[in-house]
Amino acid sequence: MWLAGAGHLPPLLIGPDGAAALLPVPVGPPLGTGLGGYESVTHPAAPGQTLLLFTDGLVERRGEDIDRSLARLAGLRFPAGQDIEAVLDTVLTGLDARHAEDDVAVLAARPHPRRPPGEPPYGTRASR
8 A cells, every 4th residue: 555644643554463553654744735745655455454544633632742642542452353343443442532632533444355357346245
């Protein structure tokens, strides 16, 4: 997968075993500012991994260094094989998002292997 920073915090990659790590992404200016350019990086993505994108409101706490806030996110324990909804529940509960001091948005995505031509897309069933 190709990633570029546009004013947000680095994404979190959760492995199928539940291990989580922040991905190093070069920092770029926020979109729409007209400042500078963006450097992209490539990270391998495999089935069963989950990419978590989030706003700063999820992790930031007043008076706390942002590195400590990000470490709290990366330190969450994800049970192996969690589905996407359970990953989101773990994040929102583990970081007490209900009491966040700012708006919170979280997006979780998981790659799937490409289907051979002629097979129906994921989540659909072929009628026979």
